Amino acid sequence: MAITFSDLHTEKGIKSLDQFLSGKTYISGDQLTKDDVNVYAAVVEKPGDSFPNAAKWYHAVTSRLAPSFPGNAQGVRFGGKAEAAPAKAAATADDDDDLDLFGDETEEDKKAAEEREAAKKSTKKKESGKSSVLLDVKPWDDETDMKKLEEAVRSVEMPGLLWGACKLVPVGYGIKKLQIMMTIVDDLVSVDTLIEERLTVEPCNEYIQSCDIVAFNKI
Missing domain, CATH: 3.30.70.60 (Ribosomal protein S6/Translation elongation factor EF1B)
Incomplete structure (x- = not known):
């Protein structure tokens, strides 16, 4: 299930991300996933020292994506705006995690979608007049x-x-x-x-x- 954060270009948004990352290396735990890439693309610059968890995460993701973007790893910024390049970078990063960020829908994705649909139907039943x-x-x-x-x-x-x-x-x-x-x-x-x-x-x-x-x- 995709995880998103709003207003990542503001201090409030970065603070929310910092709190979420407390005790974590990546968004979903110890492994880099497409959630990290999506959030990373929305962060326009490395979080400051006042957001230690977000800064540590940012550095970790940058390290994984840097091989595909030498000289542009910090922030992956072009023209002052985060581009969609991190997605391409992640697709060519280390293969040891077998991470297919933008491939076909996985069984896990399908299962999550089915669970969401079932939850919607259950909610509708509960809301019956x-x-x-x-x-x-x-x-x-x-x-x-x-x-x-x-x-x-x-x-x-x-x-x-x-x-x-x-x-x-x-x-x-x-x-x-x-x-x-x-x-x-x-x-x-x-x-x-x-x-x-x-x-x-x-x-x-x-x-x-x-x-x-x-x-x-x-x-």
């Missing part, structure tokens, strides 16, 4: 056992569905309806499907005559 829904559940008549009706409603279980508080509300002629709250994950639960395929079919329809959505609010 939720809603709070209030249902009216009506019995067949005044002889319907409302306790059994509530048990029938709560017996319906599915991913993304959580039943909440409930109460009985008189509707007339001795008949009461059940008002019950539920919380759903929008991507997993369809309220219409829940009513049509779970609550108003067997075995729940022994007690439940119909269901209506009273309130539907995004959380």
